[in-house]
Amino acid sequence: MLAVTSAFTSGAALVAPTAHASRASVQMGIIDGVKNLLGKKQDFLEAEPYWDQSTIPVNTYKNKAPFTGKIVSTKRIVGPEATGETCDIVIGHEGKMPYWEGQSYGVIPPGTNPKNGKPNSVRLYSIASSRYGDDMTGTTTTLCVRRATYWCPELKADDPAKKGVCSNYLCDSKPGDDVKLTGPSGKVMLIPEKDPNVDLIMVATGTGIAPYRSFIRRLFVEKTPFGEAYTKGTGQAWLFLGVANSDALLYDDEWQEVLKKYPDNFRLDYALSREQKNKDGGKMYIQDKVAEYSDEIFSKMDNGAHMYFCGLKGMMPGITEMLEGVCKDKGLVWEDKLSEWKKAGQWHVEVY
Ligand code: FAD
Numbered sequence: 001m002l003a004v005t006s007a008f009t010s011g012a013a014l015v016a017p018t019a020h021a022s023r024a025s026v027q028m029g030i031i032d033g034v035k036n037l038l039g040k041k042q043d044f045l046e047a048e049p050y051w052d053q054s055t056i057p058v059n060t061y062k063n064k065a066p067f068t069g070k071i072v073s074t075k076r077i078v079g080p081e082a083t084g085e086t087c088d089i090v091i092g093h094e095g096k097m098p099y100w101e102g103q104s105y106g107v108i109p110p111g112t113n114p115k116n117g118k119p120n121s122v123r124l125y126s127i128a129s130s131r132y133g134d135d136m137t138g139t140t141t142t143l144c145v146r147r148a149t150y151w152c153p154e155l156k157a158d159d160p161a162k163k164g165v166c167s168n169y170l171c172d173s174k175p176g177d178d179v180k181l182t183g184p185s186g187k188v189m190l191i192p193e194k195d196p197n198v199d200l201i202m203v204a205t206g207t208g209i210a211p212y213r214s215f216i217r218r219l220f221v222e223k224t225p226f227g228e229a230y231t232k233g234t235g236q237a238w239l240f241l242g243v244a245n246s247d248a249l250l251y252d253d254e255w256q257e258v259l260k261k262y263p264d265n266f267r268l269d270y271a272l273s274r275e276q277k278n279k280d281g282g283k284m285y286i287q288d289k290v291a292e293y294s295d296e297i298f299s300k301m302d303n304g305a306h307m308y309f310c311g312l313k314g315m316m317p318g319i320t321e322m323l324e325g326v327c328k329d330k331g332l333v334w335e336d337k338l339s340e341w342k343k344a345g346q347w348h349v350e351v352y
Helices: 002-015 023-037 165-171 206-221 225-232 252-261 286-291 294-302 315-330 334-343
Strands: 067-076 086-092 104-108 123-126 140-146 178-185 200-205 237-243 266-272 306-311 347-351
Touching (some): 067 165, 086 165, 104 140, 104 165, 123 165, 200 206, 200 286, 200 294, 200 315, 206 225, 206 252, 206 266, 206 306, 237 286, 252 266, 266 286, 286 315, 306 315, 334 347
Parallel strands (some): 200 237, 200 306, 237 266, 306 347
Antiparallel strands (some): 067 086, 086 140, 104 123, 104 178
16 A cells, blocks of 8 residues: 555656646646556656656755665575675655666765764665666665675684675665665666667676666566567667676576566576686686677677676776777777777776
């Protein structure tokens, strides 16, 4: 019943942004909200036309005046043998903090920084849900957060005094807890929705999966105008995910569902560094898996594909070194290729 109320409100709020909205238009909004809730369509948070990015919300809430959201759920989403802990965290924003797929939220953890006595500073997290949220009401946001721990070589154990402030706060949060949010921010990882046939090559390590989950929900799970166009078209969304082992895979059940439904439009490859071997017999890192398909990837890029990278900073040197090698084999100059892709807006990197 709670969900009905929120979809209702968010649908209505969109047609009544000013005090002048007529009663009829408010009623239409309510009807739209209910239609959306019934699973027929997700269209109450679309731009007009839907690919127009000129109205993307940016920094609606700033550090000095953050929005206070509420934790809806916090779930560990990795198996027992995973390296570290990763949680899926759903936060309620009452429809007041809309965002687009590919953007991030800031989280201000409570407390002060002992190093300078000032309030803790903001940390950014890529949004892992589509603009409609996982419950499709347009009132929640999902984050995918890895708990940062500090392994002390002297103690030969985790040192809790040096654990990451914000990730631990989020992974320990409970439903109903308040959470201070800033943003949404970022325009680097948006989807070029104008072309429903665009190939999207999405490369992630660990929590770098977050923006792609938002893309994939928009493309294949929800009935959005872009999803409808994309699944009728020839575009392919190709996800590469690198993690340590199969217990550390993120949202695998969701990808398997999409693969079953859209085998032509969706493609999935995993690099499991501690379980698989690369062609030289070493650990299978993300760049090794991408390298297996380098010819196909280059030809897709030459045909206008967009390539995305998200996850730990450390992934990029391996990736660029690999692509440089591929260029050399093809008689191409890597720097020229990269600047060509960047100039055409086909190259998207968000690493941390
Ligand atoms: P901090 O408290 O900032 O500490 C940082 C690191 O230092 C930790 O590993 C901590 O253990 C270690 N440390 C602390 N004290 C010491 C000490 N005395 N000596 C040595 N080491 C110490 N993260 C995600 O999990 N998911 C995302 O989707 C995500 N998206 C991001 C998107 C962007 C655009 C950016 C920029 C970052 C993103 N991050 C994401 C990273 C995130 O913002 C935080 O940096 C991360 O969660 C760690 O923050 P923290 O407050 O937990 O750690």
